[in-house]
Amino acid sequence: MDDPRYHTAQWKKLRAIVLRESPLCHYCKQAGRVTVATTVDHATPIARGGEFFDRANLRSACENCNYSKRDQTEDEFLVKGCDVNGIPLSPNHPWRQAAHG
Numbered sequence: 001m002d003d004p005r006y007h008t009a010q011w012k013k014l015r016a017i018v019l020r021e022s023p024l025c026h027y028c029k030q031a032g033r034v035t036v037a038t039t040v041d042h043a044t045p046i047a048r049g050g051e052f053f054d055r056a057n058l059r060s061a062c063e064n065c066n067y068s069k070r071d072q073t074e075d076e077f078l079v080k081g082c083d084v085n086g087i088p089l090s091p092n093h094p095w096r097q098a099a100h101g
Contacts, residue, residue, distance in 0.1 A: 018040045
């Protein structure tokens, strides 16, 4: 969070809007968990070409997901692991390619 844009009024306002519109962690919801969002994440990291102030590039996140995701894109992060039922999240996982797809 060394980027000075995180300290601007524009960011603080946009962050508050995102958290108000989506109070639960976007990434936990995708995995079937319910977790309160405490931060806002860039779906496509700024270092990888994501737009800093673009609302479409922002996701509500819990601290764990935000920290774990780091410089991955949303798609890269979401396809790892399993949901709460043990079903692989990746649509390309071999389990999904068998009779379960």
